[in-house]
Amino acid sequence: MNILVLNTGSSSLKFQIIKTDLEMIEQGTDEMLCKGLVERIGSQALISFQVVNKPQFKTALPLKDHRAALKYALDWILNPETQIPGVESLTDINAIGHRTVHGGEQFTNSVRIDEAVIKSIEDNIDLAPLHNPANLKGIYAAKEVFGNQVPQAAIFDTAFHSTMPEVSFLYGIPYQLYRRFKIRKYGFHGTSHRYIGYRYRKLEGLRREEVNIISLHLGNGASACAIKKGKSVDTSMGMTPLEGLMMGTRCGDLDPSVIEFIAHKENSTLEEVMQLLNKRSGLLGISGLTHDMRDLEAEWNEYRDRRAKLALDMFGNRIKKYVGAYYATMGGADAICFTAGIGENSPTIRKIACEGLNVLGVEIDDKLNEETIGGKESIISTPTSKVKVYVIPTNEELIIARDTCRIVLNAPLP
Numbered sequence: 001m002n003i004l005v006l007n008t009g010s011s012s013l014k015f016q017i018i019k020t021d022l023e024m025i026e027q028g029t030d031e032m033l034c035k036g037l038v039e040r041i042g043s044q045a046l047i048s049f050q051v052v053n054k055p056q057f058k059t060a061l062p063l064k065d066h067r068a069a070l071k072y073a074l075d076w077i078l079n080p081e082t083q084i085p086g087v088e089s090l091t092d093i094n095a096i097g098h099r100t101v102h103g104g105e106q107f108t109n110s111v112r113i114d115e116a117v118i119k120s121i122e123d124n125i126d127l128a129p130l131h132n133p134a135n136l137k138g139i140y141a142a143k144e145v146f147g148n149q150v151p152q153a154a155i156f157d158t159a160f161h162s163t164m165p166e167v168s169f170l171y172g173i174p175y176q177l178y179r180r181f182k183i184r185k186y187g188f189h190g191t192s193h194r195y196i197g198y199r200y201r202k203l204e205g206l207r208r209e210e211v212n213i214i215s216l217h218l219g220n221g222a223s224a225c226a227i228k229k230g231k232s233v234d235t236s237m238g239m240t241p242l243e244g245l246m247m248g249t250r251c252g253d254l255d256p257s258v259i260e261f262i263a264h265k266e267n268s269t270l271e272e273v274m275q276l277l278n279k280r281s282g283l284l285g286i287s288g289l290t291h292d293m294r295d296l297e298a299e300w301n302e303y304r305d306r307r308a309k310l311a312l313d314m315f316g317n318r319i320k321k322y323v324g325a326y327y328a329t330m331g332g333a334d335a336i337c338f339t340a341g342i343g344e345n346s347p348t349i350r351k352i353a354c355e356g357l358n359v360l361g362v363e364i365d366d367k368l369n370e371e372t373i374g375g376k377e378s379i380i381s382t383p384t385s386k387v388k389v390y391v392i393p394t395n396e397e398l399i400i401a402r403d404t405c406r407i408v409l410n411a412p413l414p
């Protein structure tokens with residue numbers, strides 16, 4: 001089957017076509033055929049598409065909405081000159097898998113999309129006002145372009161964390177608020193953490209119940225996940241992605257009183273304070289320079305900027321705190337796995353995060369750490385390290401394609 005994997009943001013659309021079936025899943029031989037990104041939808045859109053092992057196609061042109069962006073991508077996919085093996089007409093795309101951010105309490109696994117599912121994702125807009133409307137745009141656009149014959153599935157960022165126990169997901173606020181409004185920790189990046197658990201299991205030749213790791217997804221958004229016996233038992237993001245680790249522009253954990261204090265001092269509204277905590281905090285807020293880890297590291301390496309260094313140290317230190325906390329609550333872990341843009345590419349952050357963790361038996365091999373960048377998968381701990389440390393490039397699209405395939409074939413989901 002050829003599965004079109006769609007990930008739509010408020011003004012972006014990312015896609016991949018992945019060839020897979022039950023046999024290929026079993027053998028791990030699924031193949032990514034092409035990928036693409038459309039940014040700045042709604043104005044002069046930036047486009048970069050690529051067939052595997054071929055040069056990138058780049059252009060810019062006005063695209064008014066997600067439907068126009070999807071249509072443009074499909075025109076490229078089906079253009080005879082593009083030459084994607086086995087993909088010549090619309091009927092060669094057998095199903096569509098959507099990355100969907102918030103499934104609330106209702107969706108504990110991936111589902112086939114029908115009217116009732118769309119309604120429930122719409123109902124969850126309250127919980128994810130920034131993300132679910134964007135994901136819905138992708139679902140509406142795909143329905144319009146493909147019609148109802150092509151099956152579509154939703155793969156939720158929250159679903160992997162639905163195994164968290166109450167002690168992890170409840171906040172210490174009146175229980176009625178959970179009952180009435182479902183205020184609780186949901187967690188995000190679930191598809192990525194799930195992939196890391198899966199990949200670690202394959203690398204180590206383990207059964208799912210034997211996976212006891214701390215997964216660290218460090219991108220623009222960042223989260224830690226405690227995976228015990230193959231299941232998420234705790235994660236650092238909360239009801240929204242604002243909680244937990246410090247991020248590119250998000251503050252992460254914070255005394256809630258700070259919100260009231262800022263509002264008083266700055267004479268700002270709640271919305272303005274939330275905007276500040278979401279968009280102007282984290283690495284950007286501390287450094288006063290940038291939210292981008294690469295630029296931040298350059299500022300420190302080239303100009304010895306003190307606040308750039310402070311931002312790096314705070315980012316790494318928060319990670320360390322979570323690793324320590326999860327190590328304790330899980331009763332030990334066999335590995336720590338780094339992933340996503342920063343996790344896969346920043347030896348500096350990995351080093352800061354692991355420094356001092358030798359008390360838990362974590363020993364990094366500095367050479368391996370330095371060498372593991374640019375999408376390389378590798379162990380970076382010493383042979384004597386009690387806790388292994390891995391860098392595993394994430395692959396959410398693969399999980400989305402596989403779940404979509406299983407749903408279409410009525411095969412059991414893992």
Ligand code: ADP
Binds near residue numbers: 248295340345346
């Ligand atoms: P998103 O959460 O948007 O998917 P990514 O997973 O792509 O983000 O991660 C983006 C982050 O990864 C940025 O902070 C970027 O600077 C960082 N990053 C990418 N490459 C490097 C690198 N070589 N060194 C340090 N940081 C990097």
